[in-house]
Amino acid sequence: MTSSNRRPAHLSWLIVARTVGLCTVTFFGINTAYSHDLMRPELNAWFKSLKNKAGEPCCDSGDGQYAEAEWDMAKNGYRVLLKHPHRLDEPGQWFDVPNSVVLNRQNLSGRSMVWWWPSYADGRMTPLWRCFIPGPEG
Structure with a gap:
């Protein structure tokens, strides 16, 4: 050749x-909620200050997502609707949020947010959690 x-x-x-x-x-x-909203620069320091209960930062250059979330009274915890990142046309799936990543502080963004990435085991998506902050309704 x-x-x-x-x-x-x-x-x-x-x-x-x-x-x-x-x-x-x-x-x-x-569907990424860029951590440092150009229209709300006063939130930059707030986003950078967010840490889960293990002390790990939530933000990593804009990987937080606004999320549909609800309080599950039977389990005494939050659930969040997540979509498979490679199949956005499919319906999402509800996942229980581990208490260790729930931020118990005022949410200045105004909406529920989650910081996570997908893991795949046995062909199913499982979230690997970093942080979750409920919205004003939570």
């Missing part, structure tokens, strides 16, 4: 890799 025959294959691979990278960045940006 000559180098001229390799060039189109290399170019095609490069185009595919860049397209996948761009799609990944775009995909993970959906």
